[in-house]
Amino acid sequence: MAKQDPNAIGFAVVGLGMGRHHCRSIREAAGAELVAICDIDPGRRAKAAQDYGCRTYASVDELLQDDDVQVVNVAVPTGLHADVAIRVAQSGRHVICEKPLDVNLEKADALIAACDDFGVKLASIFQRRLHPLSKRIKEAVDAGRLGTPHWADIHLYWYRTDGYYAGGNPPGWKGTFKMDGGGACMNQGIHSIDFIGWVMGGVASVYAKTGTFTHAIEAEDVGSVLVTFKNGALGNITCTTSAYPGLTNDFHIFGNRGSIALMDEKVIAWRIMREDGDKDAELAEERELQALYPGSDSSGAADPMAVGFDGHTVHVEDMVRAIHENRDPIITGRDARHAVEICVAIQESARTGREITLDSAR
């Protein structure tokens, strides 16, 4: 079966859990064509073959014999990301890697280096950063509209069932250090951890306490972290998968000239002082933002597959353009590394009881 559109970039997806979102997003994306999928599970392969009508492979090595494949989306369990993606890079294909890059910095760095060495592009999925509201916040902060930010926090109050942790393939990999790199912070919280690090210009140090309260897992289902950002501001990261039935994902940032508060993707407050002191204009801006971003029903609070796949589509279309324009993807492996660094430091701080300064802040 040849590619249907000879001008489209040929994509393949490895791993058909969240990978099914990748398949849908590739089919939606302009300039992309889903030519193959790969999974070691025959049932998932058969279902995907039926749903997407593309070639199927039982191993990455077989997939990499397929000349139509130019980009591989890696959505296997996290502890296998570098292993699979490095083989993809060695074959000369570009990589879109699910979050996080891998479970530790050694593996994340090996993946980044392999993509450099073999001259292929590495994009990391962090769809929260690509949301238009996230961009508005980043622009406001970078333009100094909030003045000097002195505080930022995220509070992820989510829920995962025992069945969630027992499931997946290999069964039970979620919530393990070896395959998931941690629990509520590294897996569920990492989108928001990446987001807050990006908005604030990086995390310098963390002091964390973690606990495992409601699940039979190795890593944390509650993590509470005091943060010092590289710009000197303070903050907090709270991530849990023990907030039945799955509540909200909140964000706050305060500077000496303004405050922004979100509950999920709903703007609760957007109050930024104006140079001219015009309070009506200040309130009008907040009303505009609240009307544009009233919230959405597609939250991962209780079910990871309930998140929409629009963000994945943006990543796929960006990779298509990055290839045509011979530029880096919008979120590269290097951009995504800091979130892994923060999560690894959170684990170390919780384990040792010490405040951990990140290497990238030294």
Ligand SMILES: NC(=O)c1ccc[n+]([C@@H]2O[C@H](COP(=O)([O-])OP(=O)(O)OC[C@H]3O[C@@H](n4cnc5c(N)ncnc54)[C@H](O)[C@@H]3O)[C@@H](O)[C@H]2O)c1
């Ligand atoms: N961006 C997001 O919002 C989001 C949401 C959920 C999960 N994820 C990420 O997606 C990744 C996968 O998570 P999941 O929940 O889908 O896990 P999962 O266990 O449900 O699915 C993983 C799939 O990979 C397959 N697989 C395992 N080893 C393989 C190999 N060597 N070769 C080919 N296939 C293999 C399994 O058979 C399974 O179908 C994780 O890194 C996770 O962090 C991202």
